[in-house]
Every structure is written in C-alpha cells, then in structure tokens.
Amino acid sequence: MTMKNHPAGGCKLPAGGCIAFIGGTGFYAAPFLDDPQEILVETRYGPVRLLKGHKFDREIYFLSRHGAGHSVPPHLVNYRANIAALKTLQVQAIFAATAVGSLAEEMAPGHLVILDQFLDFTKARIGTFFQGEGFPVVHTDMSDPYCSFLRRELAGSADRLGFAFHSSGCYVCTEGPRFESAGEIRMYGTLGGQVVGMTGVPEVVLAREAGICYAGVSLVTNYAAGISPHPLSHEEVVEMMKKNGEHFLTLLMAALQTLPPQWDCSCEKRPEANLITTMPSSEAKG
C-alpha cells in the first residue's frame, strides 16, 4: 500500500458522506474498507496517518489511536492532531471504540456500552483547541458530549444484532498508563462512573469543539481494580479484545449501513469550529 499526502479539501461527498472510525486497543485494522489507501494529513499539531477507503457509498477513514502495533501510550496520543486531521478531511461523524474496565456489575466483560457521559480525571493533556494561539476564548457546551443521534443508531443496530449492550454509560477517563487503584475505583463508582478507560477524553471534547458528531462505544474487557478477583494486566485486555473485538466491526458496519445521508442532532456546531481548519498551518498539504 502506498502512502500519500491527502490533497487539501477533504470530503467531496454531500453532507453526512464522510465517516471516521477510531480504533483503540485490539482494534488496529480496517479489513472492511473497500480500496484502502494509506494517507498522511499534516495538521498544525503534527502529521496523522490514517486509512481511507469506501463502504456503502460513503468515504470512510480509519484511524488507529495508538498507532501501529500499539506504539503510543494513552497519555501521549496526539488527540488534537487526530481530530484536526478528521476535521480537515471534512468528516461529519466519528465512531470511536475503546476498551474499558467495568465498575458496574451489570456491565459484564464482553458487553458493549454506548457512552452518554464522561468524568474527566486526566491530568496532563491539552484538552482543547481553543488554547490561545490565535483562537478566540470559547466555552463549549458539554451537557451531552456524545451525539444523541449516532447513539440511537448504534443502540438500534446492537439490538437488531442481539448483542449484550447498554444504551448509556458514564465513562471515567484516567491519565494512565498505569491502571487504577482499588480506592480510585471506589471513588469513581461513588461519583457515578460505570466504566473506566484512558483514551476517551479529550477525544470526545475535541470532536465537539470541531463540530463533528461523535459516538463512543466501549467494550468491557474486565472488571476494574478491587472488583476483579485478580490483578489487572494489559494482556487480559488484549485477550478479551481478540475474543470479542469483532463485535465492534459488526456493530459499526450495521450502523453504517442504516445511517441516513443526513441527520438532526443536538451537537453544538459553533462557527468557531471552522477555525480549526482555516488556521494557515492546519491545512492538509497536497
């Protein structure tokens, strides 16, 4: 497969025609894409490599959050570059997959959770595009961080497929790369957290700032620290993803197949979102 810089301008299809998948732990490839092509998008935050292909008359981009072979740890993922690249490509919807630990007994290993809220316990990440640097001061509404329309589409698809899933869930994002202490997990549970991971934030926040509809689907790989009967390991997470990871693909394909050309949703799309690609150094180079 040849790598090429993506020509500036992005999506040539009508609104709703360009969709992105972000894969997390155990979800590194996109075998479902027709005519896959590796592309490179330059952003003011750094270059981003992703796959471009087609499916169901749509242009699909696949971005591996942790890079090839899980080489980038959660706290060092270049979240701003990733979302800026998708904005440059004029993506209108992002389906993002994450592997999570569960704090809630009913969210058992193997279950899918369609997220509706998050609690942000990250510590050392830049969580916004609006960081000065020529951008105005912007306070983005985050009442409903995940696109309500895409969530309904995913839940409908998961239901039709007969998957064990939860149509809502509160995602706790920790800094990582270490796992959580049992005391932290008890605290997150008290605060309303139901699943815990290391990559969902600021990704969802940046997508909203960029005016892109974003849906987060988590696969429960284990019970969290203090709930699980044994110490946590990354191998356990990868093993569970191997066993159930195809559920992500099946669900995303089903949702993609029934997704209408356009949709109404409550995602706030402020005019400032367009600044993310109109800043001179953020343009893709052809």
Ligand SMILES: [Zn+2]
């Ligand atoms: Zn939306």
